[in-house]
Amino acid sequence: MTWAGFAQQLINGISLGSLYALVAIGYTMVYGILRLINFAHGDFLMVAAYLGIFGLAMFSLPWPVALVAALVITGLMGALLERGAYRPLRRAPRLSLLIAAIGASFLLENLALVFLGGRPLPFPTPAVFAGSFQVFGLYIPRLSLLIPGVTLILLAGLFYLVGRTRVGMALRALAHDGEATQLLGINVNRLISLTFVLGSTLAGVGGLLWAMKYPQVNPFLGVLPGLKAFIAAVLGGIGNLAGAVVGGLVLGVLEVLLVAWFPAWSGYRDAFAFILLIIVLLIRPTGLVGETVMEDKL
Amino acid sequence: MQPPLLSIKAVQMTFGGLMALNNFSLEVAAGELHGLIGPNGAGKTTVFNILTGFYRPTEGELSFAGTALNGLSPPAISRLGIARTFQNIRLFEELSVLENVLVPFQGRSRLSFWQAILRTPGFWREERWVRDRAWELLTRLDLAHHAMEPAGSLPYGQQRRLEIARALAAAPRLLLLDEPAAGLNPQETAALMALLQDLRRHYGLTILLIEHNMKFVMHICERLTVLDHGLIIAQGAPAEVRRDPRVIRAYLGADAGA
Incomplete structure (x- = not known):
């Protein structure tokens, strides 16, 4: 492969990896606080994508309004899911919570299937996000810069929130010891709602960008990116924010390069991600960035 | 005579068949x-x-202070003015010493969601007040020079003191x-x-x-x-x-x- 070709693939990989990272954040934050793999998380990509279609195509809203509205609703739906399905099970065994998450995932997918149909809908990507340009002979879609750019800004904001603000301190305290946090007067339910709003909003951003990148929206749109993001979160070390970002980028770049170097294997790109998951779980279950094993809390 | 601040009357606590407390009464x-x-x-x-x-x-x-505690949640009781430390120290180990003391202030915050998001002058006033109080506590408990270290890295005796400082931060x-x-x-x-x-x-x-x-x-x-x-x-x-x-x-x- 030429250097130009490599650079091209690298940009594609970073773009894909950024999407994984955005979604992986939600998995890792919820896991950090509730020790729950929220398997419905990926479906929020689909929710946001459909909401985007409604806003843009059905109501013909200006794109900033349509996209922001889609994100706000997606964020609230995330909090609603926690309130309705997970909070009542807070004291139940972990397995019940996990089953509830899988159930919620099926529910969202099938609601979409019933009400919106199985036929893919085209996503009306606003013109500002479409098109591409050429630099140094490289062909770069505008989205390939937009996706990492948006991701970078959102992650900077999130890391500031978690690392520097008092709400963030309370979130980290909650992840470390929920009982002690409660005994210090912190309203834990509100923090958990906030976690779900943040996580599903980021997944929503991922969903909208995904729909612009692959503009065919169907009820199962979120399944594969959701699973890949979950793999990214495990790869980076679940429960660890920086790890989710690293894991997302590594997975995205590896996946794209694999297909670029071994075009014959391109059909196995998804299998590759799962093989990677198995290898990580076998060799380094704490992930790339994780240090402590939290088996006691599983 | 003043009524007691804390009054516990004839409390019984059983776990399964085990009687952990029997007719326990205490006034402080x-x-x-x-x-x-x-x-x-x-x-x-x-x-x-x-x-x-x-x-x-x-x-x-x-x-407690004239309010019945029965049925209140732990955060609600904390906000009434009861704080505790633990027998086996339970600090937020990865958080810095200062952050450990800042966490309880979050439970006492009077800011609205929008004040916090929009960073109004009220937000910065509270932020300054909280940080001043936190430093004051650390100074009083002789922990100020370790403020930026992770709580888990402190020697045992200082961890005990930090737990007291953190409890005091809940006022x-x-x-x-x-x-x-x-x-x-x-x-x-x-x-x-x-x-x-x-x-x-x-x-x-x-x-x-x-x-x-x-x-x-x-x-x-x-x-x-x-x-x-x-x-x-x-x-x-x-x-x-x-x-x-x-x-x-x-x-x-x-x-x-x-």
């Missing part, structure tokens, strides 16, 4: 330093867990200390006694503490309650309690069994 006056002692497994920590809303008593009434009127002198050497124990007296004076605290170190308890507590197998066997001034034959028997019995 405002400003008092009260000790809760007894052999291991006597039910002392259960009292703390009930007081903080962590356990719901099977029977009995709890009231309690009643401070529950679970074995504050455990694992401290004699010098550290003496320093802790002086510290508790200072904190009491300065913050107008009422303190209820569990402790096994008898020298410490006899020296610092004004009144004692002695528990054995969930039952109160003696209550009164340290000098009386120490002579009580039932107390002597409970302790000697515990020693003989050990």
Whole structure:
């Protein structure tokens, strides 16, 4: 492969990896606080994508309004899911919570299937996000810069929130010891709602960008990116924010390069991600960035 | 006479068939330093867990400063003014020393969601006030020079002090200390006694503490309650309690069994 070709693939990989990272954040934050793999998380990509279609195509809203509205609703739906399905099970065994998450995932997918149909809908990507340009002979879609750019800004904001603000301190305290946090007067339910709003909003951003990148929206749109993001979160070390970002980028770049170097294997790109998951779980279950094993809390 | 700050009436706590507390009653006056002692497994920590809303008593009434505590959630009780430390230190280890002390202020914040998001002048005023209070606490507990270190990296004695600082950050009127002198050497124990007296004076605290170190308890507590197998066997001034034959028997019995 030429250097130009490599650079091209690298940009594609970073773009894909950024999407994984955005979604992986939600998995890792919820896991950090509730020790729950929220398997419905990926479906929020689909929710946001459909909401985007409604806003843009059905109501013909200006794109900033349509996209922001889609994100706000997606964020609230995330909090609603926690309130309705997970909070009542807070004291139940972990397995019940996990089953509830899988159930919620099926529910969202099938609601979409019933009400919106199985036929893919085209996503009306606003013109500002479409098109591409050429630099140094490289062909770069505008989205390939937009996706990492948006991701970078959102992650900077999130890391500031978690690392520097008092709400963030309370979130980290909650992840470390929920009982002690409660005994210090912190309203834990509100923090958990906030976690779900943040996580599903980021997944929503991922969903909208995904729909612009692959503009065919169907009820199962979120399944594969959701699973890949979950793999990214495990790869980076679940429960660890920086790890989710690293894991997302590594997975995205590896996946794209694999297909670029071994075009014959391109059909196995998804299998590759799962093989990677198995290898990580076998060799380094704490992930790339994780240090402590939290088996006691599983 | 003033009503007691804390009043526990005929509390019963059973876990399955096990009676952890039986007809437990205790009154603590405002400003008092009260000790809760007894052999291991006597039910002392259960009292703390009930007081903080962590356990719901099977029977009995709890009231604090005229408010009934029965059925309140732990955060609600904390906001009424009861804070505790833990027998096995439970700091937020990866958070810095300063952050550990900042966390409880979040529970007391009066800011609305929009004030926090929009960073209004009110937000910055509260932020400054909170940071000043946090530094003040760290200075008073002699932890200020470790403020930026992860709490988990502090030596044991300082972790104990940080737990007290963190509890104080919740602005309690009643401070529950679970074995504050455990694992401290004699010098550290003496320093802790002086510290508790200072904190009491300065913050107008009422303190209820569990402790096994008898020298410490006899020296610092004004009144004692002695528990054995969930039952109160003696209550009164340290000098009386120490002579009580039932107390002597409970302790000697515990020693003989050990």
